[in-house]
Amino acid sequence: MKTRERIIQASKELFNEQGERNVTTNHIASHLGISPGNLYYHFKNKQQIIFDIYLTYEKQVDEQLQMPDDRPLTINDKLIYLQAIFKGLWDYRFLHRDLQYLLEINEELHKRYNDFFKRCLSRVQSIYMGLRDSGIIDASDKEVRALALNTWILVTSWFGFMHTNLLIEEGQEESLELLHAGIYQIFALESPYLNEEYREPVSQMVSSLGKSLEQIMVLT
Amino acid sequence: MKTRERIIQASKELFNEQGERNVTTNHIASHLGISPGNLYYHFKNKQQIIFDIYLTYEKQVDEQLQMPDDRPLTINDKLIYLQAIFKGLWDYRFLHRDLQYLLEINEELHKRYNDFFKRCLSRVQSIYMGLRDSGIIDASDKEVRALALNTWILVTSWFGFMHTNLLIEEGQEESLELLHAGIYQIFALESPYLNEEYREPVSQMVSSLGKSLEQIMVLT
DNA sequence: TCATTATTAGAGTGATTACTCTAAAGGTCA
DNA sequence: TGACCTTTAGAGTAATCACTCTAATAATGA
Numbered sequence: 092m093k094t095r096e097r098i099i100q101a102s103k104e105l106f107n108e109q110g111e112r113n114v115t116t117n118h119i120a121s122h123l124g125i126s127p128g129n130l131y132y133h134f135k136n137k138q139q140i141i142f143d144i145y146l147t148y149e150k151q152v153d154e155q156l157q158m159p160d161d162r163p164l165t166i167n168d169k170l171i172y173l174q175a176i177f178k179g180l181w182d183y184r185f186l187h188r189d190l191q192y193l194l195e196i197n198e199e200l201h202k203r204y205n206d207f208f209k210r211c212l213s214r215v216q217s218i219y220m221g222l223r224d225s226g227i228i229d230a231s232d233k234e235v236r237a238l239a240l241n242t243w244i245l246v247t248s249w250f251g252f253m254h255t256n257l258l259i260e261e262g263q264e265e266s267l268e269l270l271h272a273g274i275y276q277i278f279a280l281e282s283p284y285l286n287e288e289y290r291e292p293v294s295q296m297v298s299s300l301g302k303s304l305e306q307i308m309v310l311t
Numbered sequence: 312m313k314t315r316e317r318i319i320q321a322s323k324e325l326f327n328e329q330g331e332r333n334v335t336t337n338h339i340a341s342h343l344g345i346s347p348g349n350l351y352y353h354f355k356n357k358q359q360i361i362f363d364i365y366l367t368y369e370k371q372v373d374e375q376l377q378m379p380d381d382r383p384l385t386i387n388d389k390l391i392y393l394q395a396i397f398k399g400l401w402d403y404r405f406l407h408r409d410l411q412y413l414l415e416i417n418e419e420l421h422k423r424y425n426d427f428f429k430r431c432l433s434r435v436q437s438i439y440m441g442l443r444d445s446g447i448i449d450a451s452d453k454e455v456r457a458l459a460l461n462t463w464i465l466v467t468s469w470f471g472f473m474h475t476n477l478l479i480e481e482g483q484e485e486s487l488e489l490l491h492a493g494i495y496q497i498f499a500l501e502s503p504y505l506n507e508e509y510r511e512p513v514s515q516m517v518s519s520l521g522k523s524l525e526q527i528m529v530l531t
Numbered sequence: 532t533c534a535t536t537a538t539t540a541g542a543g544t545g546a547t548t549a550c551t552c553t554a555a556a557g558g559t560c561a
Numbered sequence: 562t563g564a565c566c567t568t569t570a571g572a573g574t575a576a577t578c579a580c581t582c583t584a585a586t587a588a589t590g591a
Binding site for chain 1: 547548549550551552553
């Protein structure tokens with residue numbers, strides 16, 4: 092792998108594990124066994140590394156939120172959306188963790204993120220409207236808009252919430268379990284709008300994923 | 312006001328306005344026109360200032376979430392809860408903004424916050440159960456628990472969301488408007504569980520508060 | 532009044548950090 | 562081979578920050 096690419100990869104991992112604030116450019120360089128000079132040959136500053144990581148994140152989410160244009164949405168589609176989005180959030184969790192600061196110090200990133208947010212919100216709304224067209228949920232346009240926004244906030248805040256409110260160590264096993272708990276919470280958000288005939292199958296599907304947060308919290 | 316109290320006040324304001332990361336102890340001291348030595352005479356370090364601010368926040372929320380033990384809950388109670396909580400969140404918004412980092416560097420704070428969270432979640436559940444006892448909402452225990460958790464996450468993430476996704480300046484007018492939009496979103500969260508006869512009055516009450524986020528976002 | 536304690540000023544310090552500069556090494560191609 | 566461009570090393574630097582130290586001043590109380 093090219094040095095530039097290695098820097099992006101390593102930075103992403105270190106930022107995720109330790110938080111952007113705790114990872115210096117010298118840390119990144121020494122983690123890769125390269126010199127600070129080399130790092131700054133490839134990136135003009137730390138912000139640019141972050142910006143480049145963000146671009147890969149944005150691209151990934153944009154692809155994940157595509158709607159199938161040839162067929163109606165199913166409840167399984169919804170599950171796949173959520174799993175993909177939560178996985179992406181996990182892989183780039185430092186972004187949402189330090190978002191306020193990162194946007195504050197980089198206006199270009201802030202603008203770009205704002206456009207991204209609007210696009211995402213619109214997509215989430217479309218997904219819920221797609222589910223309505225498929226007869227899976229029943230909600231007014233106004234309800235769909237409020238639901239989409241609440242979904243967005245909940246999803247993007249999920250790992251932050253987990254980290255602050257439960258004593259989480261960085262372990263694959265646990266993170267996966269808590270990811271499922273996040274999906275569970277999102278389904279709880281939309282479940283009141285589910286049409287009668289879909290309640291049981293959706294409930295089955297969600298509970299087969301893993302533990303709910305409720306179940307996890309009893310244990311901790 | 313005593314110097315110690317002035318330090319707490321000024322720190323809280325500066326942290327809120329600029330973020331804890333951007334406010335140094337020297338900033339705080341010079342903002343108050345006192346020497347760094349003086350500041351460190353009253354507090355052994357920056358963490359202790361934060362901890363003391365946190366304690367006032369915790370105390371305030373604990374008081375706000377008391378249930379009336381002599382009468383059933385009304386929809387107006389719910390509104391008052393939300394207004395108080397959102398106001399408190401605004402007054403201490405730096406805490407939730409930098410929560411992950413702040414808990415990470417101070418184990419005592421982390422433990423204390425964890426207890427606080429559990430207590431709050433339990434209170435929010437009680438409030439929803441109180442509303443159920445009053446015949447205002449209709450939801451199973453399981454639904455109430457999921458609803459309470461989603462409410463908590465949404466509320467504590469609200470100002471962070473606002474700051475990152477809308478281009479907000481620090482102005483009283485705007486902040487108040489966005490506070491109302493937050494209340495609007497929370498009511499959207501619980502509205503599916505409202506009993507038929509309360510839908511109209513609640514909807515009236517909420518819309519009389521101010522603009523929804525939807526209305527605000529069109530303008531920006 | 533005077534001794535004692537509480538409060539304050541302000542210069543200073545060691546550690547950290549983002550980033551720079553120069554020169555060397557490696558690769559490419561005529 | 563040798564000219565030229567790309568990549569790398571690594572010492573260094575200016576700025577910043579949390580915090581310390583000493584001595585002066587104010588408050589308190591016998």
